[in-house]
Amino acid sequence: MRFPEDVPTLADELITLRAHTPADIEPAYDVCQDPEMQRWTTIPVPYERRHAEQYLTEQIPAGWRGGSSWAWAIEYDGRYAGTIDLRPGDGNVGEVGFAVAPWARGHGVMTRALKLTVRYAFEQGWDRVIWRAFTGNWGSRRVAWKCGFRNLVTIPGGGVARGVRKDEWVASIARDDEPVPQGNWWRVPVIEADGVRLREFRATDAKRVAEACDDERTQYWLTGLPSPYQVEDAEGFIESRQENLAGGEGVSWAIADPDTDDLLGCVSVFDLRNRIDKTMGEIGYWAHPDARGRGVMSTAVRYVIRHAFTPIEVGGLGRRRLVLFAAEGNTASMRVAEVNGFTRFGIERAAGPTRDGDFRDAYGFDLLVTDAGARDGKPGAER
16 A cells, blocks of 8 residues: 555544644654653653654554554644554454544544544454553543443553553454443532532542541441551542443542532442342442531432432433441441431341451341432532
């Protein structure tokens, strides 16, 4: 194939995929100075102008001529916005890779580029396209999810960047697969109401999370927590919240003081992929010692219930039934359930392990979307 004469132009109403030109060298060099680009890709670091020149004027043309890779420049808003490439493999299966300029992120550019590229691959006779990314590259994973890539797995040490092995996500889409998202990727709306703020967890919350989860009372009731609970444990917890969202498993809110934004606790709706009943969810929560005795948790749970019962098509979780469990003797947790209208439906005998190796009963509560008052309450500012 001749370069650039035979490079097909792919386009939709917003972007164009075209052959690279020498005019792309400077913007490509600038894009590769981005710390996020260097973190998640295998480009040389430091990245020099000669690297951009070699890639655009030698490597990309050679790939087209020899059939080892097909790379397009992404043009958006009249500017070079990144690169996407296909790498053919054996058995009509190949891989896709992409990178987008910081200024173009958040506009759906890469999702459009990936859809165009995957369609082209299938038109050329491919049976499957594989996507890979280092674990933690949530932006890349979300693009792949939007385009219908599925059956994601994590391969420990599956990738290499500048001589260092890294864990890797891998997913794929087949010719006959619908190019639509598989499952839910939940969001965490900010809800401000009645003296509390519910928001997404941040890395800066780690110290307060560790204080809350290392507290004697929290440790007594939540026996699955590490003991002692350290900042490193909190950092792992915060990172895992993103996986719960992306995998459709659950949503966790940081409860924060609306004036200081200090963390006051956590409330979660989880088990959203329940194999038996995909319309239910379980609520769990814990509080920082600073928040106890102020009605903070009852208020936070009230607004989370409201969001959980809101239909998916208008941004909620679309739940029909919510359940909540409290250990025997945990009167504070039971009180939160009761003031929010939950009904106690039974006791799971000796269901909750204690730190001394014994087991205590667990009380089950539930709330249905059809229960009177289940979605009542003064609306908060949700965004």
